Amino acid sequence: MIKFLPLGGADDIGASCFYLNISGTGILLDCGTHPRKKGIDSLPKFELLKDLPVDFVIVSHSHQDHIGSLPFLVQNIPHVIVYSTIQTKEIADITLHNAANILAHNQDGENQLRNYTHEEIDLLVRSMRTADYNKEFVLEGMRHNSGLPVRIMFTDAGHILGAAGIIIEHNGEKIFYTGDINLSSQTIMTGADLSRIKKIDTLIMESTYAATESSKLGSWQSELERFTKQANLILHKGGSILIPVFALGKTQEMLASIYALMKKGSLTETNIYTGGIGKDISALYDRNRYLVRRKSINLELKEIPQINLFDVDDYNFFKKNPGIILASSGMMLEGTTSFRLLEYWIKQESFAVFGVGYMDYETPGYRIMNSKRGDEIRLTEFRAPQKINCGVERFFFPSHSKREELLELVDYTSTKRVIMVHGEQSSKDWLGFNILSRFKDVKLHSAENGTEIRWGNN
Numbered sequence: 237m238i239k240f241l242p243l244g245g246a247d248d249i250g251a252s253c254f255y256l257n258i259s260g261t262g263i264l265l266d267c268g269t270h271p272r273k274k275g276i277d278s279l280p281k282f283e284l285l286k287d288l289p290v291d292f293v294i295v296s297h298s299h300q301d302h303i304g305s306l307p308f309l310v311q312n313i314p315h316v317i318v319y320s321t322i323q324t325k326e327i328a329d330i331t332l333h334n335a336a337n338i339l340a341h342n343q344d345g346e347n348q349l350r351n352y353t354h355e356e357i358d359l360l361v362r363s364m365r366t367a368d369y370n371k372e373f374v375l376e377g378m379r380h381n382s383g384l385p386v387r388i389m390f391t392d393a394g395h396i397l398g399a400a401g402i403i404i405e406h407n408g409e410k411i412f413y414t415g416d417i418n419l420s421s422q423t424i425m426t427g428a429d430l431s432r433i434k435k436i437d438t439l440i441m442e443s444t445y446a447a448t449e450s451s452k453l454g455s456w457q458s459e460l461e462r463f464t465k466q467a468n469l470i471l472h473k474g475g476s477i478l479i480p481v482f483a484l485g486k487t488q489e490m491l492a493s494i495y496a497l498m499k500k501g502s503l504t505e506t507n508i509y510t511g512g513i514g515k516d517i518s519a520l521y522d523r524n525r526y527l528v529r530r531k532s533i534n535l536e537l538k539e540i541p542q543i544n545l546f547d548v549d550d551y552n553f554f555k556k557n558p559g560i561i562l563a564s565s566g567m568m569l570e571g572t573t574s575f576r577l578l579e580y581w582i583k584q585e586s587f588a589v590f591g592v593g594y595m596d597y598e599t600p601g602y603r604i605m606n607s608k609r610g611d612e613i614r615l616t617e618f619r620a621p622q623k624i625n626c627g628v629e630r631f632f633f634p635s636h637s638k639r640e641e642l643l644e645l646v647d648y649t650s651t652k653r654v655i656m657v658h659g660e661q662s663s664k665d666w667l668g669f670n671i672l673s674r675f676k677d678v679k680l681h682s683a684e685n686g687t688e689i690r691w692g693n694n
């Protein structure tokens with residue numbers, strides 16, 4: 237008997253955490269936080285684990301919406317054993333420490349979380365066990381009641397460095413959890429490796445971009461051409477371009493893309509500003525370049541000339557020293573560097589903001605990307621409206637699969653059951669409708685936080 241209970245990340249994107257009970261062995265797939273929510277609301281519904289055995293956490297990748305709540309889980313269940321790829325563990329060592337710093341600054345009012353210390357993070361990261369891609373390992377929990385093992389394997393999900401899809405095999409049943417998966421290649425990352433998932437019984441799949449028409453997403457190549465054209469217009473007039481990016485993944489992909497365009501001579505040579513943990517993560521991309529599947533093995537991000545963004549105190553500096561600024565957070569959340577820059581940018585006529593990645597609705601990034609020069613905008617709910625003087629351009633450089641690719645995955649894996657997670661309702665509606673109309677024999681579930689799904693015998 238297999239029981240699947242989502243604690244978070246079933247109905248939207250954030251706080252991914254899925255409980256699986258396989259013959260008495262309790263496994264959590266991911267343990268994330270919600271980027272838009274604060275305090276206890278940002279965590280998965282851990283209270284649902286009260287009477288359940290929890291033996292293992294398997295982390296698909298190091299984005300905060302998949303790993304951010306791990307320190308809180310470990311505070312309450314210290315004996316839990318955590319597995320990830322080696323690269324995810326290395327990245328976690330940077331991002332979890334960074335998250336602790338942010339949390340210490342952002343605690344306000346009720347609903348507070350007990351903060352964790354850097355020593356706790358050190359202990360947690362040191363105790364994380366790792367496995368290579370395509371190398372099977374076995375799990376057995378305290379209350380395992382079957383003579384048959386639970387076998388696990390990581391497969392390359394193509395999303396960011398270290399990202400894995402997770403194969404779980406027990407008693408003839410093969411489950412595949414996609415984590416965040418990208419079937420297409422980006423500038424650095426190669427598309428997901430599907431070689432191990434040809435025959436799957438149950439597919440737990442993300443649906444991030446299922447509601448988005450693929451013509452809107454374009455391809456990396458066509459988006460890079462459009463990006464170059466728009467960027468040159470701004471740079472030729474001496475303007476600067478702010479690109480909000482996730483420190484992990486999008487920073488490295490955009491940095492590599494921009495540099496390649498400049499080398500080719502199509503994009504005007506200009507200063508590139510980076511900083512913060514994005515730089516530390518870039519070093520991990522460099523260090524792992526021969527160890528993981530990559531499109532450009534020889535590219536070293538540290539060889540790309542960059543100016544430290546955190547050396548700039550007065551943003552008027554960018555008027556005299558224009559350039560392209562890669563700053564986190566990707567959704568321009570209040571209090572982050574990209575948000576502070578945006579407050580300055582919005583007043584500058586010759587400057588522009590370029591959106592390049594996923595933005596959750598209601599975030600400042602979403603608000604600016606759904607506006608244009610001349611509009612009045614409230615950057616957050618509680619701020620006075622402001623006029624946008626700068627240019628605003630929206631690009632899509634997806635690190636998630638397009639909607640057709642998600643359907644391709646259902647087809648390729650010949651799965652009998654699909655559980656949709658990690659998507660807004662509109663995404664799951666589109667995906668569900670198309671799965672049901674194309675694959676008549678597939679049993680479909682739209683996962684809901686707190687609602688258990690069971691299958692299998694005994």
Ligand SMILES: [Zn+2]
Nearest residue numbers: 297299395416
């Ligand atoms: Zn991700």
Ligand SMILES: [Zn+2]
Nearest residue numbers: 299301302416
């Ligand atoms: Zn995610």
